Structures are given as structure tokens and as C-alpha cells.
Amino acid sequence: MTQSLSEYSNALPSDTLMITAENVEKWYDNDFHVLRGVSLQVTLGEVVVIMGPSGSGKSTFIRTFNALEPYQKGNIIIDGIKLSHDLKNIETIRREVGMVFQQFNLFPHLSVLNNVTLAPIWVRHWKKEKAEAIAMQLLEKVGILEQAHKYPAQLSGGQQQRVAIARALAMQPKIMLFDEPTSALDPEMIKEVLDTMKSLAESGMTMVCVTHEVGFAREVADRVVFMDGGKIIEIAHPDQFFNNPKEERSQRFLSQIL
Ligand code: ADP
Ligand code: MG
Numbered sequence: 001m002t003q004s005l006s007e008y009s010n011a012l013p014s015d016t017l018m019i020t021a022e023n024v025e026k027w028y029d030n031d032f033h034v035l036r037g038v039s040l041q042v043t044l045g046e047v048v049v050i051m052g053p054s055g056s057g058k059s060t061f062i063r064t065f066n067a068l069e070p071y072q073k074g075n076i077i078i079d080g081i082k083l084s085h086d087l088k089n090i091e092t093i094r095r096e097v098g099m100v101f102q103q104f105n106l107f108p109h110l111s112v113l114n115n116v117t118l119a120p121i122w123v124r125h126w127k128k129e130k131a132e133a134i135a136m137q138l139l140e141k142v143g144i145l146e147q148a149h150k151y152p153a154q155l156s157g158g159q160q161q162r163v164a165i166a167r168a169l170a171m172q173p174k175i176m177l178f179d180e181p182t183s184a185l186d187p188e189m190i191k192e193v194l195d196t197m198k199s200l201a202e203s204g205m206t207m208v209c210v211t212h213e214v215g216f217a218r219e220v221a222d223r224v225v226f227m228d229g230g231k232i233i234e235i236a237h238p239d240q241f242f243n244n245p246k247e248e249r250s251q252r253f254l255s256q257i258l
Contacts, residue, residue, distance in 0.1 A: 016043045017041055017042075017043055017044075017080075018042050018044050018046075018078070018079050018174065018175055018206045019041065019042035019065055019076075019175065020040075020041050020076070021039055021041075021061075021065070021075070021076050022074050022076075023038070023039055024039070024061070024064060024073070024076060025073035026064065026069065026070075027072060034057050034230050035064070035071065036229070036230040037074070037231065038061055038227075038230070038232055040235075042206060046223070047220050047222050048208045048209070048221065049210075049220075049221040050208065050209070050224075050225045051210075051211070051212060051217070051225070051226055051227070051253070052226055052228050052233075052253065053228060053253060056227045056230065057227055059179050059210065061227065063177075064083075065093075065177060065208065066098075066177060067083055067089070067094065068099070078097060079175070081093060096173055096175060097173055097175045098168030098169060098175070099168060099177040099178075100164050100168055100179070100181045101164070101181070102183045102184050104157075104161050104163070104164040104184075105164065106152040106163055106164060106167070108151065108153060110152075111148070112139065112144070112149070112150055113148040115152070116135035117131035117135045119167070119170060119171050120134070120135075120170050124171065134170060135166070135170055136148065138169050139163075139166050141199075142163070142165055143162060144159050144162050144166075147159060147163075158188075158193055161193045162193060162196055165200070175205075175206045175207070176206070176207045177207075177208050177209075178207065180210050181193055194213060197220070198219070201220050209221075212257055214242065217242075218239075218242060221238050223235055223236065224241040226249070226253065228249050228253070233247050234246055241254075
């Protein structure tokens with residue numbers, strides 16, 4: 001029996017929720033209230049850009065999605081898996097959610113190829129040959145196949161960041177988090193990393209990116225989330241957010257970066 005179209009579309013929203021954060025509250029050291037009731041839903045294939053002043057809680061918020069930060073109140077559900085406050089499901093979540101940081105955090109003593117194969121071999125228990133074959137495909141995808149046998153220190157910042165992206169993708173994550181991935185790069189290298197992220201977005205990856213790259217946000221983001229003081233102040237389509245932000249705090253922030 002064929003399913004009617006309306007039934008199918010009714011089923012879509014909850015079926016495709018990849019990240020649900022409900023009223024998330026977090027304190028650092030029991031007294032600094034860093035996340036003050038933050039709620040966000042991200043659906044399959046969506047690209048969400050998070051912007052906001054330094055110290056507004058952007059990094060802390062996205063780090064709760066892959067259990068790098070515990071939280072004290074609220075709920076976080078990643079692809080149907082509830083991430084308990086005590087981080088009980090940490091292993092499963094880490095496999096589902098890849099992350100790329102401002103500082104590339106590559107292992108300096110390992111070749112590019114071994115940086116990419118390390119986690120699949122140790123965590124996914126893939127055979128070396130399989131891990132290497134997939135790593136080479138990913139290195140080709142991010143445009144640095146010819147660097148596979150070099151060490152991180154021999155690469156430019158932009159190349160190192162693309163290795164970091166390939167390394168995260170090697171675990172076959174369902175969600176990718178980016179925390180200011182181009183902030184530590186020289187200007188001429190920013191584009192190559194943003195282009196890699198753009199093609200990943202076009203491939204259908206669900207992505208949450210903290211970035212102040214307005215061009216990327218305008219072109220690639222489905223929604224822009226603006227945070228300030230540990231709260232989400234505004235969520236809007238990029239056209240709306242950049243041309244006609246609703247909130248006064250968003251306007252003030254944009255007047256400083258545009
Ligand atoms: P953003 O990424 O928006 O710049 P962060 O999430 O890094 O903001 O930080 C939000 C606030 O939490 C800042 O005031 C920061 O100093 C503080 N903070 C971040 N990490 C810690 C930590 N490990 N311990 C205590 N305070 C922290
Ligand atoms: Mg940050």
C-alpha cells in the first residue's frame with residue numbers, strides 16, 4: 001500500500017530532527033551561568049550558523065552537542081539519543097558528531113594519513129586497509145591527497161584545517177560541528193576551508209557552524225542563530241538576519257562586523 005503524501009509529510013518533521021536542545025542551562029564552576037535556557041532544533045541536512053559576541057556562550061553551547069561539556073538542566077537529544085546530564089551516552093554521541101576546532105588539533109607526530117585513520121582504526125575497529133582507502137578518498141575530497149604522507153607542521157594552516165575536516169569525516173558522522181574554523185587562518189586560506197565546508201553542506205551534511213564569515217552564512221546557512229549573554233536572541237533566515245535584524249542587540253552586533 002502506498003503511503004499518502006500528507007501522511008508522509010506529517011511524519012517528516014520529527015523523523016528528521018537531528019539536534020534538539022530544550023532549555024539547556026549550564027553553569028561553570030557552579031556559579032557562572034553560561035547557558036541560560038537555550039533551545040534549538042536542527043533538522044537533517046540543515047546548516048545553522050551561530051554568531052554572537054565573544055563570551056556569549058557559542059562554543060559552550062555547541063560543545064554540549066557532542067558531550068564535550070556537561071550541562072545541568074534541560075534536554076539534549078542527538079539523532080534520537082538523549083544525552084544525559086552525566087554524559088552516559090558519550091561514546092555513541094562522539095561517533096555521530098564530528099567536530100572541527102579553531103586550532104586544528106592535529107596529532108603532530110602522525111602523518112596526515114595516520115591522523116585521518118587513527119580514530120576509525122581504534123574506535124570503529126576498521127582494518128588498516130579499509131581505513132586508509134576511505135581516508136584517501138576523504139583527502140581527495142578536501143583537496144589534499146598529495147599531502148597524505150606529510151606531517152602537519154609541513155602544511156599550511158588551510159591545509160591543516162582541511163585535514164582536520166577529513167579526520168572528522170572519517171568517523172562517518174551524521175552531524176558536523178565547526179567552532180570558528182577559519183579564525184586562526186591567514187586571509188588567503190580562509191576561502192579554501194569555507195569552500196570545503198560549502199561542498200560538505202551541499203552533500204547534505206547536517207552542520208552547526210560558529211563563524212563570523214558573513215559571506216558563508218549568507219550563501220550556505222539555512223538559518224542564523226544570534227547568541228548574547230548565554231541566550232539565543234534571534235533566529236532568522238540569513239537574508240532576514242543580515243538585511244533586517246529584528247532585535248536591537250543583533251543590530252548592534254551587525255553594525256560592528258559588517
Ligand atoms: P564564545 O564561544 O561565544 O566566545 P564561550 O562559550 O567560549 O563563548 O564562553 C562563554 C563564557 O564562559 C565566557 O565568559 C568564558 O569566559 C566562560 N568560560 C568558557 N569556558 C570556561 C571554563 N572552562 N570555565 C569557566 N568559564 C568558562
Ligand atoms: Mg568560542
